[in-house]
Amino acid sequence: xxxxxxxxxKKKKIIKRRSMIYVGVLAGLLIIPLLSLxxxxxxxxxxxxxxxxxxxxLNLITGYTGQLSLGHAAFYAIGAYTSxxxxxxxxxxxxxxxxxxxLMAALVALLLGIPTLKLQGAYLAIVTLGFSEIVRIVALxxxxxxxxxxxxxxxxxxxxxxxxxxxNTQYYYLILxxxxxxxxxxxxxxxxxLGRAFIAIREDDLAAxxxxxxxxxxxxxxxxxxxxxxxxxxxxYAHYVTYIDPQSFTFNESIQVLSMxxxxxxxxxxxxxIGSVILxxxxxxxxxxxxxxxxxxxxxxxxxxxxxxxGILGGIRFKLDKEEENQHEAVGSx
Amino acid sequence: xxxxxxxxxxxxxxLSVLLAGCSTETAAAPDATEEITIAVAAPLSGDxxxxxxxxxxxxxxxxxxxxxxxxxLGKELKLTFLDDRNDAREATNVAQRLVGDKKVLGxxxxxxxxxxxxxxxxYEEGGLVQLSPTTSHPDFTKQGQYMFRNINTQAVEAxxxxxxxxxxxxxxxxxxxxxxxxxxxxxxxxxxEAAEALGGEIVxxxxxxxxxxxxxxxxxxxxxxxxxxxxxxxxxxxxxGMIAQQMKQLGYDYPLxxxxxxxxxxxxxLAGDAVEGLYMTxxxxxxxxxxxxxxxxxxFRDAHGQVPNQFAAVAYESLGMLAGAIETAGEDRAAIxxxxxxxxxxxxVTGSITFSKDRDVIKEMSIIKxxxxxxxxxx
Numbered sequence: 177x178x179x180x181x182x183x184x185x186k187k188k189k190i191i192k193r194r195s196m197i198y199v200g201v202l203a204g205l206l207i208i209p210l211l212s213l214x215x216x217x218x219x220x221x222x223x224x225x226x227x228x229x230x231x232x233x234l235n236l237i238t239g240y241t242g243q244l245s246l247g248h249a250a251f252y253a254i255g256a257y258t259s260x261x262x263x264x265x266x267x268x269x270x271x272x273x274x275x276x277x278x279l280m281a282a283l284v285a286l287l288l289g290i291p292t293l294k295l296q297g298a299y300l301a302i303v304t305l306g307f308s309e310i311v312r313i314v315a316l317x318x319x320x321x322x323x324x325x326x327x328x329x330x331x332x333x334x335x336x337x338x339x340x341x342x343x344n345t346q347y348y349y350l351i352l353x354x355x356x357x358x359x360x361x362x363x364x365x366x367x368x369x370l371g372r373a374f375i376a377i378r379e380d381d382l383a384a385x386x387x388x389x390x391x392x393x394x395x396x397x398x399x400x401x402x403x404x405x406x407x408x409x410x411x412x413y414a415h416y417v418t419y420i421d422p423q424s425f426t427f428n429e430s431i432q433v434l435s436m437x438x439x440x441x442x443x444x445x446x447x448x449x450i451g452s453v454i455l456x457x458x459x460x461x462x463x464x465x466x467x468x469x470x471x472x473x474x475x476x477x478x479x480x481x482x483x484x485x486x487g488i489l490g491g492i493r494f495k496l497d498k499e500e501e502n503q504h505e506a507v508g509s510x
Numbered sequence: 511x512x513x514x515x516x517x518x519x520x521x522x523x524x525l526s527v528l529l530a531g532c533s534t535e536t537a538a539a540p541d542a543t544e545e546i547t548i549a550v551a552a553p554l555s556g557d558x559x560x561x562x563x564x565x566x567x568x569x570x571x572x573x574x575x576x577x578x579x580x581x582x583l584g585k586e587l588k589l590t591f592l593d594d595r596n597d598a599r600e601a602t603n604v605a606q607r608l609v610g611d612k613k614v615l616g617x618x619x620x621x622x623x624x625x626x627x628x629x630x631x632x633y634e635e636g637g638l639v640q641l642s643p644t645t646s647h648p649d650f651t652k653q654g655q656y657m658f659r660n661i662n663t664q665a666v667e668a669x670x671x672x673x674x675x676x677x678x679x680x681x682x683x684x685x686x687x688x689x690x691x692x693x694x695x696x697x698x699x700x701x702x703e704a705a706e707a708l709g710g711e712i713v714x715x716x717x718x719x720x721x722x723x724x725x726x727x728x729x730x731x732x733x734x735x736x737x738x739x740x741x742x743x744x745x746x747x748x749x750x751g752m753i754a755q756q757m758k759q760l761g762y763d764y765p766l767x768x769x770x771x772x773x774x775x776x777x778x779x780l781a782g783d784a785v786e787g788l789y790m791t792x793x794x795x796x797x798x799x800x801x802x803x804x805x806x807x808x809x810f811r812d813a814h815g816q817v818p819n820q821f822a823a824v825a826y827e828s829l830g831m832l833a834g835a836i837e838t839a840g841e842d843r844a845a846i847x848x849x850x851x852x853x854x855x856x857x858x859v860t861g862s863i864t865f866s867k868d869r870d871v872i873k874e875m876s877i878i879k880x881x882x883x884x885x886x887x888x889x
Contacts, residue, residue: 215636219606223599316690316719325691329627329649417602418631421692423624424598460603469593470555 190499205352209345218344220457222416225351226409227452229358231436232445233405236362238434239442240371241398242378244297247304248433250311251281251403253425255410257315260328260420270334270341274411281407282400289396296381308430315422327421334415347416354412358405363445365401374398378443439480441490450488545588546581546841548573548832549608550825551601551619551629554593561621561821565643566591567814568822569618572829575809582836589829590614594625601625602632609636616641616832616846618825623647623692630657639847641832643824647692651869656847658869660828660858662793664693667769668700670875671742671791675767676708678877678888679789681740685714685733685764687726687753688744694720697744697769705742713738720746726753727760734762743768750788751780758784765789770875773820778883789879789888794823794860797887798876806859820860827858 208221234248255277262273292303315322322328334341334350341350365371373394376384385391414420432455440451458476462469484490550569552562569589576587592608594601601620608614609632616639620626626645633640634654641658642650648665651657675681684705688694694717702712713736716729730753733741741757741764743750750772757764766788773792777785796807796817806826810818818826831853832846839845856863861874879888 214610216603216606216610219603219632223603313719319695324695326647326649326695327624327627327692329630329653417598417628419598419627421598421624421627423622424628459600460607463592466591466593467555470595 186499202356209348215344218348220460222344222347222351224453224456225348225355226413226416227433227436227456228355228449229405229409229412230433231440231448231452232358232362233402233409234433235437235442235445235448236365236374236402237398238437239444239448240366240378241374241395243293243395243398244301245304245399245402246301246427246430246434247306247308247311248402248406249425249427249429250304250308251285251406252410252413252429252433253308253311253315253422254281254284254403255407256414256420256425257322257328257410258407259411260331260414261321263332263415264328264330267332269336270411270415271336273415274334274408277411277414278404278407281410282404285400285403286396289399293392293395293399305427305430308425308427312422312425315425322422325421325423327419327423328414329419331414331418331420333418351412351416354408358408359445359449362401362405366445370394370397375443435477437487439477439487441487441492444487444489444492446494447487447489454488544585545613546583546585546615546836547588547590547611547613548829548836549590549592549614549617549619550829551592551594551604551608551617551625552621553596553625554591556595556597558596558621561644562593564819564821565618565621565825568810568818568826569829571809571813572826572833576830576833582833583840587833592619594620594629596620596622596625598624598628601629605629605632605636605640609633609638614638615836615841615843616850618643618828618832620645621821623650626650626657627653630654633657637843637847639832639835639843639850641828641850643828644821646696648696655869658850658865660824660831660863660871662873662875663870664696664700664769666872667791667875668697668744669704670877671767671769672701672704672708672710674789674791674877675740675742676705676710679740679765679767681765681767682710683713683737683739684710685716685736685738685741686712686744687716687718687729687733687741689720689746689749690717691720693771694744701742701744718749720749723749724752726756729753730757730760730762733764734760738764740765740767742766743772746771747774747777747780750785751777754781754784754788770794770820773878773885775817778880778885782883785880786883787880789877791875792820792878793873793875794820795876795878795885795887797885798859800861802857803859823859827856827860827863830858831856831863 230248230252237243237245258280259273259277262268262276288307295303316324341347373389376389377391377394381391436451436455437448439455441447458473459469462472465472550565552565553559554562573587573589581587592604594604608617618641620629620642621644623645626642627647627650630640630653634656637656639656643660645659646661646663648663651659675684686698688698714733716733743766750768754766768790770791770793772790807818835846835849839849851865851869854864863871863873865871877888878885
């Protein structure tokens with residue numbers, strides 16, 4: 177039986193080690209642009225960052241809450257369009273359009289979630305799939321608002337506190353900030369009462385319900401939070417590429433993000449990050465294979481599944497997390 | 511334990527493949543002063559691969575010709591092909607890669623408006639010529655100073671088609687069916703405006719989503735109730751085949767007219783009799799008697815055993831123009847852009863080409879029709 181003093185000391189030690197890791201990783205990420213990487217590499221890093229936000233947010237629904245969503249591109253699209261339209265029509269800056277885009281995506285997810293999240297498994301998958309088609313077709317046909325298939329070209333580059341973001345290095349720091357915000361928020365959520373409710377629903381929804389977890393409410397929450405971050409990613413994409421059209425947000429995009437989550441490991445935040453890095457880079461790195469490029473891409477996924485169905489980092493618990501959990505359990509048992 | 515082993519082995523294979531990708535790239539970078547590199551960015555895989563392959567075949571043919579004639583600036587012309595899968599995001603990646611590769615002096619591409627527009631901001635920033643043989647979106651060349659196109663926009667083509675319908679075919683009550691994409695919408699807008707100015711009357715307008723709509727019977731019935739003289743199609747050949755056949759099945763017999771997008775042998779294969787008598791505008795027609803066109807068609811047929819389509823034709827002459835600009839300007843991206851902008855009366859396979867000050871082209875068009883199951887010149 178350890179004393180309270182020992183316990184507190186141990187806890188402090190964990191926190192200290194954890195923050196050292198964070199500071200190290202952050203310092204590493206901050207100096208990436210100083211390595212004088214070429215613009216192409218920087219672009220790939222930035223695109224990987226965008227997909228990290230998408231994959232981490234989808235991971236919240238699919239990996240942690242256990243609800244299969246095939247419509248993540250819809251919220252990505254809503255974010256991109258909201259941001260682009262606000263920026264083009266009203267000249268609002270990125271600091272306003274980005275939160276507005278995220279809130280819009282979250283609002284739509286909330287409205288969609290209330291009637292549909294009572295569904296489970298394949299039924300929910302079909303509903304989200306249908307919804308993402310609806311969003312694409314609305315974007316295609318609501319000419320007055322979205323310019324339909326003409327798309328929206330010339331979206332303003334972001335301005336943050338009077339500082340105009342134009343070079344890839346500047347975009348890198350912006351996406352880094354967004355990725356960190358997303359990671360921290362989702363990390364806090366997952367390791368809270370909320371997160372434990374999500375995981376309970378994933379593990380066994382009946383048991384969760386009998387323990388007093390309001391399943392529907394938590395599913396809607398999970399869905400809405402995930403859509404919020406997907407909208408944020410969409411906003412960044414619109415201001416980065418400066419041209420969007422309905423073609424950029426097809427069903428393929430949802431599948432791409434889902435593959436990242438599954439490859440990296442469902443229910444693992446670092447997994448979602450690694451999955452998005454690999455699947456963003458693979459098509460470019462495999463370019464020398466020419467016609468066999470996309471076959472190789474598919475082969476990576478196929479080979480992966482039988483060997484490691486839980487994904488690269490799925491089911492792996494890091495040493496520090498384990499120790500921290502043990503601590504929690506120890507507190508619980510006292 | 512075994513699983514861990516297999517897994518780490520797999521990861522090593524994946525990593526080595528990825529790293530191999532890196533190393534071939536960097537190894538190829540230096541030592542190439544004896545070559546002039548032009549990139550061709552197009553959908554070489556995926557749903558649109560046929561168009562990318564038309565680009566590839568035509569530009570390879572032109573590059574062979576140029577090299578046989580001594581190359582550019584006495585150096586060998588080397589083409590590098592990059593696949594964008596017709597995907598906006600991938601197109602921007604390709605663009606960034608090309609902009610960063612100092613050997614690349616110009617780009618022929620991309621195929622669709624989505625890819626071209628998404629990539630344009632990257633090319634503009636990097637100061638690299640983006641000459642698209644096919645992008646007809648009106649905003650494309652407005653994205654910057656480095657964007658060029660070698661195809662008539664609908665602002666040029668649709669009024670010619672309107673003149674064809676109203677004057678040549680002498681039909682006044684017109685029903686329009688158009689595809690709901692950037693191309694279809696601009697085609698419709700310019701056609702309707704020009705046709706009304708010429709004294710035509712638009713009695714019905716119907717649209718559909720490309721690749722999804724298969725059943726046009728309700729569209730056709732609703733058009734039938736308006737009693738038009740003619741149906742004008744702002745569509746591609748695949749839907750046109752369906753529209754024509756379904757019209758026949760419904761027992762209607764309206765004359766059809768369309769745009770250069772319909773010029774494809776597949777149309778006749780798909781629809782047979784149903785498209786007999788269809789009139790259309792055309793950028794490029796293999797039966798063309800002008801020597802430049804004839805020579806191209808013969809060479810292409812020798813090399814690939816088939817007649818080139820219009821996508822091959824515009825890609826072929828795009829490379830010719832870009833190579834010419836490099837010959838005059840030297841190996842300097844900005845100078846190449848300025849030289850290309852000056853091109854006037856270039857004798858291409860689709861006729862004489864001049865860039866306007868907005869880097870758009872205005873080309874002559876011919877009118878062709880389908881007669882006895884073949885495309886023939888109507889005017």
